[in-house]
Amino acid sequence: GAGVSQTPSNKVTEKGKYVELRCDPISGHTALYWYRQSLGQGPEFLIYFQGTGAADDSGLPNDRFFAVRPEGSVSTLKIQRTERGDSAVYLCASSSQVPSAGELFFGEGSRLTVL
Amino acid sequence: GNSVTQMEGPVTLSEEAFLTINCTYTATGYPSLFWYVQYPGEGLQLLLKATKADDKGSNKGFEATYRKETTSFHLEKGSVQVSDSAVYFCALTKTSGSRLTFGEGTQLTVNP
Numbered sequence: 001g002a003g004v005s006q007t008p009s010n011k012v013t014e015k016g017k018y019v020e021l022r023c024d025p026i027s028g029h030t031a032l033y034w035y036r037q038s039l040g041q042g043p044e045f046l047i048y049f050q051g052t053g054a055a056d057d058s059g060l061p062n063d064r065f066f067a068v069r070p071e072g073s074v075s076t077l078k079i080q081r082t083e084r085g086d087s088a089v090y091l092c093a094s095s096s097q098v099p100s101a102g103e104l105f106f107g108e109g110s111r112l113t114v115l
Numbered sequence: 116g117n118s119v120t121q122m123e124g125p126v127t128l129s130e131e132a133f134l135t136i137n138c139t140y141t142a143t144g145y146p147s148l149f150w151y152v153q154y155p156g157e158g159l160q161l162l163l164k165a166t167k168a169d170d171k172g173s174n175k176g177f178e179a180t181y182r183k184e185t186t187s188f189h190l191e192k193g194s195v196q197v198s199d200s201a202v203y204f205c206a207l208t209k210t211s212g213s214r215l216t217f218g219e220g221t222q223l224t225v226n227p
Contacts, residue, residue, distance in 0.1 A: 003158070004158065031213070033214070033215075035215075040219070040220075041219055041220070042119075042204050042206075042217030042218050042219045042220050043159070043204070043215075043217045044217075045214040045215065045216070048213050048214060050213075055213065056213055056214065059214070091158070091159070093159075103161045103164075104159075104161070104215065105158075105160075106151075106158035106159040106160065107158050108156075108157065108158045109158065
């Protein structure tokens, strides 16, 4: 079956603009995660959904970042008033098992560049 | 808090050489430990895992043993191939947690 799909694969925007990044998880996976990966770094946790609700959003860096998953499947990460420091690859992953020890399936990421 | 430290890269080897990528961790309790791999142009994928002390995870010729006494989970392979060229990430999650904590990654290049 299809893996985790993320769109767009690349997004270039100007400082101050609003951006939406979309994640389509593996069908049937109830858990969905967003991570951010800066150049030369490992992925950094942002938020985790179990079904429609955000079970842990403690990794969101500030209130410019917000994510939704209204029907328990597709999720959108929203970034307001983008800053150059937001430039990174945003990774989405899904899993059929929570908590821990379950395998996470990652998408290829959305590369965001803020000019 | 939880953290993972990987050996600095990049690592360049010749085909059939022995590989070790060091990984040590800091965590409360008894975390589960993972190695993820990212091949060029692809998403991160699970390579192997171990969920308790002295467990050995293995896959595709790679192995790692969960060593609680040294808080380590070093990745090894006896004979690397060109197709093993990728970035390798060590990671952990708490037994009751939901998030993975990753190391910085180690770039491996295998030359023919």
